[in-house]
Amino acid sequence: MATTESNENGDNVSNHSDDEWREVLTPEQFHVCRQQGTEPPFTGLLYECQDKGEYHCVCCGQPLFSSEAKYDSGSGWPSYWQPISDGVVQTNYDMTHGIRVRIEVKCAGCQAHLGHLFSDGPEPTGMRYCINSVALAFVPTDQ
Ligand SMILES: [Zn+2]
Secondary structure (H helix, E strand, C coil), X not given: CCCXXXXXXXXXXXXXXXXXXXXXXCHHHHHHHHHCCCCCCCCCCXXXXXXXXXXXXXXXXXXXXXXXXXXXXXXXCCEECCCCCCCCEEEEEECCCCCCCEEEEEECCCCCEEEEEECCCCCCCCCEEEECHHHEEEEECCC
């Protein structure tokens, strides 16, 4: 059975059309999240963010990554070695670059394109979730 995804306001966001997304996202967010774009490296606002908190999907607000798993990969994009919990992101093969197959990372809540998954990350997982800064909304932990 297919279930209906809803955000915190009860709005159904999983079946937004491109036009509806265009209204709620900036052009840069729309390009990355809905058109599988990639922001230029070392430009994202959250790349160097080291504050404690959670990184949420900019489209639907679902928590995706914790500052606990964020590290400096030197790649120019925010990098994490694991999602905040199981099932919040989906991965699938990205064939758009021909023979060079990459694994795409998407938000499980709204199918937003987030970035790519590589297997050159640090312990304990050895994985690197390489995520576009514009696809994320940072929510600092209350001290
Ligand atoms: Zn989402």
